[in-house]
Amino acid sequence: MDTVRVRFAPSPTGGLHIGGVRTALYNYLFAKKNNGKFLIRIEDTDQTRYVPGAEEYIINALNWLGIIADESPEKGGKHAPYRQSERKPMYMQYAKELVEKDLAYYAFDTTKELEEMRIKLEQAKSKNPSYNAITRGNMRNSLTLPEDEVKKLLAEDEPYVIRLKMPRKDEIRFQDLIRGWVNVHTATLDDKVIMKSDGMPTYHLANVIDDHLMEISHVIRGEEWLPSAPTHVFLYQCFGWEMPQFAHLPLLLNPDGQGKLSKRKGAEYGFPVFPLDWHDPEKNELVQGFKEAGYLKESVINFLALLGWNAGDHQEIFSMEELIGKFSLERVGKAGIKFDINKAKWFNQHYLRQKPDTELAQYLKDGLKTQDLGENLSEEQAISICQMMKERATFPDDFWKDALYLFKAPTQYNEQAMTKNWNEESKNFLQSYYEFLKNNQATWEHESLKHDLHTLVEQSGLKMGKVMPAVRLALSGVGAGPDLAMIMQIIGKEETLKRLENMLKK
C-alpha cells in the first residue's frame, strides 16, 4: 500500500460542522502533500436520520473552500458508488462471511429484551453493562439457540441483527499516527451490531469494508472515533485484510472548553459553526455560515489549518498551496482545541486587505445596491473609497456599512460624540468654516481642502482637536473615520455645505 488514498466520510444528517470541515481539510492536505487521492464517501446507512439537502450542502461547502475530491458521489471514480446506501447489496455477504467463520452471529433479541438486560446488569452493578462475551450467553442468538431454531427463525423472516463476536480475553493494539500505541482489552469492548435488522450495515462494518475496497491507506478522522477504533481493527483482522494507518485528530472544543464545539455555544458566543448558511428543513431554522458572516475562504482555511497543527516554525499565514507543501500528521497536536473566533477575524482582516481593489469595490457596490444607493458611483470612485476604508475593515460588509455617510446625509448624530464635541466654541467655528467654504473654496479637492481647513483653524486660535470632531460629526454623524478632507471631496461641495447647515441648526 504505497499510494496515499484518504477519505472524508460524512453522514448526511444535517449541515456540516466546522470541525468536520477541518477533518476534511486535513485529509485533503495530507493527500495532496503525498501526491495521493482524496475522496468523499457519503455514509448514509441510517435512513431514519437522513436529511434531504445535507449531502448537497456538504459538497457545496467543501467546494467553496477549495477542498475538492478526486473521487466522490458527484464525480464518480473507480470504486463507485460512493454512497453507502447505493452499496447496500454488497455488505451482507461480508457479514455472513464472518458468521461462517464464527466471528459473528445472529441475534434475535427485541428492543425490549435488550432493555431488560441493561436494567438487570445495571442493578447488578456490572462494570461493563453491555452485550458482550459474557452476557451473550444469556441472550437469544445463534450462539445460544439450537441450530434448527435459528434456521427456522431466519426462514420465517424473524427480524435479526448480526453482531460481532468480540473475544473475551484478548488485547487489541494498534498504532495511531497522532497518539502512538493504543492498547485495549477486548473484555471492555462489546459485541457491536454490524448488520441492522433493516438490512443496512452499521457504520463499523460499512466503514471497514469500504475503506478496504476503496484502498484507503490512512484513516484520518476525529477523536470521537478513537474508542471504536479497536472494533475496526478487530474487523480488519477478522477479514484478514491489511489495515490502513489511523490518525485521530483532536477535537474542536467550545471557547469555555465545555464539550465539543456546538451550535448552541456558537450562538451564545456569537460565531458561526457551519461553513455556509444551513437551512434546517425539519426545525425550519437558519444557522448562519462563515461565508455569509463575511469570512473569506482563505481565512477559514488558514484559521482551521492552524487549529491543532503548525509547521514547526512561526509562520501564521498560509495559502492552500503552502499548507499542502508543509502539512504533516506528525505536527498535529493531541489536545482538544478551544475555539477562538478572534483569530479568525484577524485572518479575515489580513486576507481582506490582500484582495484586489476591484474586488473590494464590488463589495461596496453590492452593499450599496441593497440600500438603493450609489447608482451613479463609478468604478474609479468605488475603488478610491475602498482604498480609504480598507485599513479598518474586517468583513466585506464593512466597506459599505461604515461608508454609508458618503452616500447619505447622517440622520442622527452619535450621542457620546455630540456631548463631547458640540459646544459654543465648535459651533462658532463651524459657522465661520461654513461661510468660508461657501465663498472661498475654489478647487474642491482634498489637498487644498485640507490645507485651507488647517489654516482656518490656526487663524481661529483654536486647537485642531477642539473643532475637527465637530466638523466630522456634521459630515458623518460619527466620531471616527477616514480623513475629513477626503470625505468632503467625495461628497462634494454642495452636500458638504448642506450637512454643515443641518448641524448648525442643532
Add this chain to the structure above:
RNA sequence: GGUCCGUUAGUGUAGCGGUUAUCACGCUUCCCUUUCACGGAAGAGAUCAUGGGUUCGAUUCCCAUACGGACUACCA
C-alpha cells in the same frame, strides 16, 4: 460508573534533559493622526495541572493524583 485520550500565559502554539520558556491573536501604554483604523515601539500576562521518582540537572523521561474531554445505540 466503565474504557480510552489529553493537560505550556485568556486563546492557538514552539520546545523534543541544561533557554531570561518561542511566536501569533487578544489586552494595556506610548508614538503617528482631527478622530478611528493601519503602521511603529514598549509592556502586562505561564509556580510549563499537582505530587512523587530517574538524573549532576527536568517543561522535556517514568509513575500516581487531580482536572478536562471523547466514547459508552439496530447514530455516525
